[in-house]
Amino acid sequence: MIVRIMGEGQVRVDDSQLPALNKLDDDLLAAIESGDHDSFRRTLGALLDAVRSAGEPLPADTLEPSGLILPTPEATLEEVKAMLKDDGLIPG
């Protein structure tokens, strides 16, 4: 799966890594929903680190869309929440 970290570019992550990343993604969403800034910052950092270390950077001239787009490391909880809301992807 191709993953974009906003502001950093795209990496290709092997599908076998996805379950571990999914766990962090769930934690991140939980932090966003409960408005827990500390947990959000920590979990986002951990998720991005995991993607960076598991992923192989894509050449800059590829035109492949990402299967997943992750926020920039400095994004705030509010920004990420707004991004998700725009698309109505968070149920409830």
Add this chain to the structure above:
Amino acid sequence: MKRMGMIFRAKANKALDRAEDPRETLDYSYQKQLELLQKVRRGVADVATSRKRLELQLNQLQGQSTKLEEQGRKALALGREDLAREALSRRAALQQQVTDLETQHQTLQGEEEKLTLAAQRLQAKVDAFRTRKETIKATYTAAQAQTRIGEAFSGISEEMGDVGMAIQRAEDKTAQLQARAGAIDELLASGALDDQSGMAKDDIAAELDRISGGTDVELELQRMKAELAGGSPQQAIEGGTQDQAQQSQNQHKFDKQ
């Protein structure tokens, strides 16, 4: 993990649906890409300008800080601890500003690096898109083009969305820092930090001049005697020179970037 994936793709597909002949949108999109590329490059230049301005201010503030330290040293050598204390407390206030500016300087450098890399990535993708565009126009029928263009579009529009937000971020940060840099420029221009022109700063220098009178000569004589005697030069005076050497090293550090 699937929840965040659709943000830019949705926008790209919407743009594509609107066009009657998808091939027509290729040139339009390419035009937009070139515009964005220009914008990123201007962004890099803007951040670099702000960074250089900050470096100039840092050098000025550090110069003032060194001057105050020398004044403190001199006041102490002349037995005026009160005056030395005043000079050093002003220096401490100045140092706080220096530290603050150094943090901002790091922030701007980080933004500059990020935008430079973003410009490189976008350039590579725009080039790839141009090649793909020409191939599609030359080779494929409208029906085939639909799919091909869809793929090329989603790749590039994702990058464009990302870069657009990165520029926005950098602009916001630069604007914040520029407001603060403007305040410091005013402070420097007002002479409040400059003992040549400002009354606020002048008092320590004036008092030192007044009390030193012939004392400078005495201190210099002492120093020469010590040198001739082969002893170490008087610390109070030599210390200032060492700091100046250190100061010019700091200036070099900022100039070279």
